[in-house]
Each structure stands twice: as structure tokens, then as C-alpha cells.
Amino acid sequence: MIVYHGSTEIVRNPDIGHSYRSLDFGMGFYVTTVREQAERWARRKAHILGKDNAVLNIYRMNDVASEFVVKSFDEDLVEWIDFVCKCRDGKKDYLKYDLIFGKVANDKVFRVVDMYHTGIWDKERTALLKCSFFNILKAGYSESV
Numbered sequence: 001m002i003v004y005h006g007s008t009e010i011v012r013n014p015d016i017g018h019s020y021r022s023l024d025f026g027m028g029f030y031v032t033t034v035r036e037q038a039e040r041w042a043r044r045k046a047h048i049l050g051k052d053n054a055v056l057n058i059y060r061m062n063d064v065a066s067e068f069v070v071k072s073f074d075e076d077l078v079e080w081i082d083f084v085c086k087c088r089d090g091k092k093d094y095l096k097y098d099l100i101f102g103k104v105a106n107d108k109v110f111r112v113v114d115m116y117h118t119g120i121w122d123k124e125r126t127a128l129l130k131c132s133f134f135n136i137l138k139a140g141y142s143e144s145v
Contacts, residue, residue, distance in 0.1 A: 001033065001060070001061045002033070002058060002059070002060060002061070003031040003032065003033055003058075003059050003060075003061050004031060004032055004033075004034070004035050004037075004038035004039075004056055004057065004058055004059075005029070005030065005031045005032075005038060005056075005057040005059070006037075006038035006039060006040070006041030006042030006043075006044075006045065006054070006055070006056060006057075007042055007045065007054075007055050007057055008042065008045055008046045008049055008051045008053055008054060008055060009053075009055055010055055010057065011055075011057045014029045014031075014057075014059070015029060016028050016029050022087050022088060022090055022094075023087065023088075024084045024087060024088070025083070025084070025087055025094050025100040025102070026087045026092070026093070026094030026095070026100075027094070028094070028100070031059065031061075035056070038056055038057075039054070039056055042054035042055055042056055064099060068098040068099050069096065069097050069098045069099075070097060070098065070099045070100075070101065071083075071094075071096070071097040071099070071100045071101070071102075072100075072101040072102065073100075073101065073102030073103065074102070077103075080102055080103060081113060081116055083102075084113055085113070085116070085117045088113075088117065
């Protein structure tokens with residue numbers, strides 16, 4: 001499977017050492033199967049950081065070995081919402097897992113999750129949201145975007 005990581009630099013060897021804050025699945029190295037999503041993130045990050053280059057890192061993901069502890073959210077959006085809110089609150093539940101597969105919030109979904117997180121919406125209403133897919137990877141190459 002091909003996965004993508006949007007950045008302002010070439011990342012030849014993915015690691016979580018550059019993760020500086022807890023996101024949907026905690027601190028980690030995030031990739032997506034949606035090329036356009038990674039390209040948008042790379043351009044957005046370059047704009048935010050005032051950099052001229054946006055880089056699309058491309059990886060081929062190997063099959064996940066059985067020795068990894070894997071969390072997969074599939075279609076259970078209620079469990080996903082609770083997990084994302086815990087991670088955004090700084091809880092460390094994600095440290096139980098080597099790999100986490102599931103959906104990550106794009107800008108519109110991020111607002112919906114915030115509505116739930118702040119108590120404005122209940123879980124059932126929030127669970128109707130739609131997301132982009134998230135995955136984790138192996139080694140690859142980069143392109144300017």
C-alpha cells in the first residue's frame with residue numbers, strides 16, 4: 001500500500017522524534033492513503049512556518065507484522081471520538097499501541113469533534129461525521145508540491 005506524509009522537509013526515515021504535540025492519535029508519525037490530503041497538509045505547513053518548500057513524502061507500507069500491538073478503529077466512530085478526545089486532552093492511551101489505524105479529522109471534522117469535546121454535541125450526532133483515512137508506513141521517497 002502506498003501512503004503519504006506532507007511536510008516541509010524530506011523524511012527518509014520516519015520517526016516520532018519530530019512529533020511535538022498530541023494529535024488525533026497522540027504523538028506519532030502520521031500518514032494518509034489520500035495523496036491530495038498530504039499535499040494540502042504540506043502546503044499548509046509551509047505557509048504556517050513561512051517556508052518556501054512543501055514536500056510530499058511517499059512510502060510503501062509493508063504488511064503489519066504480528067509482533068506489533070495494533071489498534072484499529074474501522075467504523076466504530078463512537079470509540080474513535082472518545083480516543084481522539086483523550087489524545088487531544090494529553091492522555092497517553094496511545095502509548096499502549098505500536099500502530100494505530102483509523103480516520104483522522106480533516107478541518108471540517110476537527111470542528112465537529114471540537115463541538116463534541118466541548119459538550120455542545122452528543123456522541124450520536126458527532127458520530128455522523130466523515131473523515132479521511134490514516135495509516136502508518138515503511139521507507140519511501142519525496143516530491144516537491
